[in-house]
Amino acid sequence: MENNSDKILEEVTGSDYKYGFYTDIEMDQAPKGLSEDTVRFISAKKNEPEFMLEFRLKAFRHWQTLGEPDWAHVNYPPIDYQDIIYYSAPKKKATYESMDEVDPELLETFEKLGIPLEEQKMLAGVAVDAVMDSVSVGSTFKKTLAEQGIIFCSFSEALQKHPELIKKYMGTVVPYTDNFFAALNSAVFSDGSFAYIPKGVKCPLELSTYFRINAANTGQFERTLIVAEEGSYVSYMEGCTAPIRDENQLHAAIVEIIAHKDAEVKYSTVQNWWPGDKEGKGGVYNFVTKRGICEGDRSKISWTQVETGSAITWKYPSLVLKGDYSSGEFYSVAVTNNYQQADTGTKMIHLGRNTKSTIISKGISAGHSNNSYRGLVKATRRAENARNFSQCDSLLLGDQCGAHTFPYLDVGNRSTIVEHEATTSKISEDQLFYCLQRGIDMEGAIGLIVNGYAKEVLSKLPMEFAVEAQKLLSISLEGSVG
Amino acid sequence: MLSIKNLSAAINGKTILKGLNLEVKEGEVHAIMGPNGSGKSTLASVIAGRETFEVTEGEVTYLGSNLLDMPAETRAREGIFMGFQYPVEIPGVSIANFMRTAINEKRKYLGLEPMTGAEFLKLMEEKKKMVDIQSKLTNRSVNEGFSGGEKKKNEIFQMALLEPKLSILDETDSGLDIDALKVVANGINLLRRKDNATVVITHYQRLLDFIIPDFVHVLFDGRIIRSGGKELAIELEEKGYDWVKKEK
Ligand SMILES: Nc1ncnc2c1ncn2[C@@H]1O[C@H](COP(=O)(O)OP(=O)(O)O)[C@@H](O)[C@H]1O
Numbered sequence A: 001m002e003n004n005s006d007k008i009l010e011e012v013t014g015s016d017y018k019y020g021f022y023t024d025i026e027m028d029q030a031p032k033g034l035s036e037d038t039v040r041f042i043s044a045k046k047n048e049p050e051f052m053l054e055f056r057l058k059a060f061r062h063w064q065t066l067g068e069p070d071w072a073h074v075n076y077p078p079i080d081y082q083d084i085i086y087y088s089a090p091k092k093k094a095t096y097e098s099m100d101e102v103d104p105e106l107l108e109t110f111e112k113l114g115i116p117l118e119e120q121k122m123l124a125g126v127a128v129d130a131v132m133d134s135v136s137v138g139s140t141f142k143k144t145l146a147e148q149g150i151i152f153c154s155f156s157e158a159l160q161k162h163p164e165l166i167k168k169y170m171g172t173v174v175p176y177t178d179n180f181f182a183a184l185n186s187a188v189f190s191d192g193s194f195a196y197i198p199k200g201v202k203c204p205l206e207l208s209t210y211f212r213i214n215a216a217n218t219g220q221f222e223r224t225l226i227v228a229e230e231g232s233y234v235s236y237m238e239g240c241t242a243p244i245r246d247e248n249q250l251h252a253a254i255v256e257i258i259a260h261k262d263a264e265v266k267y268s269t270v271q272n273w274w275p276g277d278k279e280g281k282g283g284v285y286n287f288v289t290k291r292g293i294c295e296g297d298r299s300k301i302s303w304t305q306v307e308t309g310s311a312i313t314w315k316y317p318s319l320v321l322k323g324d325y326s327s328g329e330f331y332s333v334a335v336t337n338n339y340q341q342a343d344t345g346t347k348m349i350h351l352g353r354n355t356k357s358t359i360i361s362k363g364i365s366a367g368h369s370n371n372s373y374r375g376l377v378k379a380t381r382r383a384e385n386a387r388n389f390s391q392c393d394s395l396l397l398g399d400q401c402g403a404h405t406f407p408y409l410d411v412g413n414r415s416t417i418v419e420h421e422a423t424t425s426k427i428s429e430d431q432l433f434y435c436l437q438r439g440i441d442m443e444g445a446i447g448l449i450v451n452g453y454a455k456e457v458l459s460k461l462p463m464e465f466a467v468e469a470q471k472l473l474s475i476s477l478e479g480s481v482g
Numbered sequence B: 001m002l003s004i005k006n007l008s009a010a011i012n013g014k015t016i017l018k019g020l021n022l023e024v025k026e027g028e029v030h031a032i033m034g035p036n037g038s039g040k041s042t043l044a045s046v047i048a049g050r051e052t053f054e055v056t057e058g059e060v061t062y063l064g065s066n067l068l069d070m071p072a073e074t075r076a077r078e079g080i081f082m083g084f085q086y087p088v089e090i091p092g093v094s095i096a097n098f099m100r101t102a103i104n105e106k107r108k109y110l111g112l113e114p115m116t117g118a119e120f121l122k123l124m125e126e127k128k129k130m131v132d133i134q135s136k137l138t139n140r141s142v143n144e145g146f147s148g149g150e151k152k153k154n155e156i157f158q159m160a161l162l163e164p165k166l167s168i169l170d171e172t173d174s175g176l177d178i179d180a181l182k183v184v185a186n187g188i189n190l191l192r193r194k195d196n197a198t199v200v201i202t203h204y205q206r207l208l209d210f211i212i213p214d215f216v217h218v219l220f221d222g223r224i225i226r227s228g229g230k231e232l233a234i235e236l237e238e239k240g241y242d243w244v245k246k247e248k
């Protein structure tokens, strides 16, 4: 082992390491299975500072003491954690030489989403012209940000260049002890993103992982850390509307957000991992821990998510409202079709005084799928005048699917005001016929009705994302009625 | 334009239309009257292609083609419009968005370029005047929270935008006060052309004071039992439906 990692270290440092994680190293795969050696291998491979290895090892040892959670409303065969490859370097090699080799069904979906050709190639794994490589796009973008002192880079790069910031914040919102998947991620995460907005800076651009498409390949155990200093603002977009196929079945990401005094962070996600085929075979298991903390007074964090992919989604973007007058929002649309299962929701933990949270959750189920909302609103003794408004709506297409709502309340303060509304509805034959009679076909009709239903959430997305998300909703439900 | 021969139709196994005949030519306005439950809305739905109704017998020809072979959306794109007796709400979908989608679907079908946002807005402004529709209405979700009158006006507004060849208006007059009725009737009259046709389904003779029909038909128990000119409507109003029922 010693020898091996020496050799790797040599390769890493010896080659052009300027771009950190996309350095081209062949033979980059950890042996199958998970042990302390695997953890050390990954850390060495990435030339990480000592504290990072320590953190990983602690997380690994803790993970070994844990069992997989079983409370979610999802079913899947047991995962053999020793049968997984925990590290393979980002692939630069194209899978296909030309677009002719790509699955025509996938290309059709790209067309419908209106994704530009060059981007389609990148997403499908087709060789891309050198000029169009994301590096050039990314560098102009980075320059604009650097002028304002904003850091936006891969997690690996941040570990090399800003280890003090990572050390200060990593694991403070989602400790590795948080849950089984968080411990796993903390031990073996491969890469991710880091964003830092200095005091008083309003980030002039939507930060989007799109600008680092290479990072898309590091997906299996991703880690994102966003720090917004006092009075700053940032809107961050994660994900991609194109269906992403991935041979890695298990995904366990962590996202941590810290908002200091008067800072505001908007985090938007469109998640469209491969959901498996119509019978539910294959497909990604997506077990994500996302949490933000409104650390300072009057800080604000909002989560907006559109979830259409994955065979199984287990995801509860949560917020700890610590600062007085801080506020948190959760806007979610989760679509399940065929045999997909989603158990998603949020936790709003009110610690500060006069804190406020809003939850709008829109579940859409079709086919044989199951869609659950799970939400916790908690207000501690100190959280005087905490307020929450929750609205959880379910829309059913067909009668083979299920929608479930599990709201939990834990209020330790008499001045807390909590409002909860829930509805379940169906797309009626009357609505569909009304559309058909105006010349809109069945798919178009479902698209319109579903987008109307989800409008409240979609309107929270950044513009360019919203347009794609609308198309995505329609596409996800194709063939679900009639 | 439309030729219906010996049409029978059922819903949930219950026969509603029982051998109905009707001929509508370009430029004509037909009124179909009849008591509640006689099958007026069923007729409209069958012509529009609603699949919950099963056609058990008969033929329907529209502009020389077999209408019964076409799916509902094709019928709409080929110029058939139905004004609904009970327009349904579609939450979160603005009228503007809904109608732009509808118009562009039709244009695509006809091999035309989609209408741009600006063109569509211009068209909307023009048609709004025709039915005296308030500007802000088109930003609201389709029929959501509309008054009865607004719903019916909205149907005529949609008809104006789509410029159909054959319009079947199902009780567009019911639930309207006299002012709204005039507005709706005026809209319908403005849309009347030599090359299109309108079938108004109504309960009351009242609407026919404003829209002068070329033909009046009485629908009873799934059949047209009497046809005539506009004077038939007046006679009906005076003598009631029992009169035709007895004569039958
Ligand atoms: N969905 C349905 N299921 C069962 N019966 C129906 C349905 N719709 C209409 N009917 C019946 O068909 C008959 C004709 O209805 P309809 O065409 O609405 O009449 P009208 O419009 O003339 O009042 C009525 O007896 C009505 O009860």
Ligand SMILES: [Mg+2]
Binding pocket: B040, B041, B042, B085, B170, B171
């Ligand atoms: Mg009726």
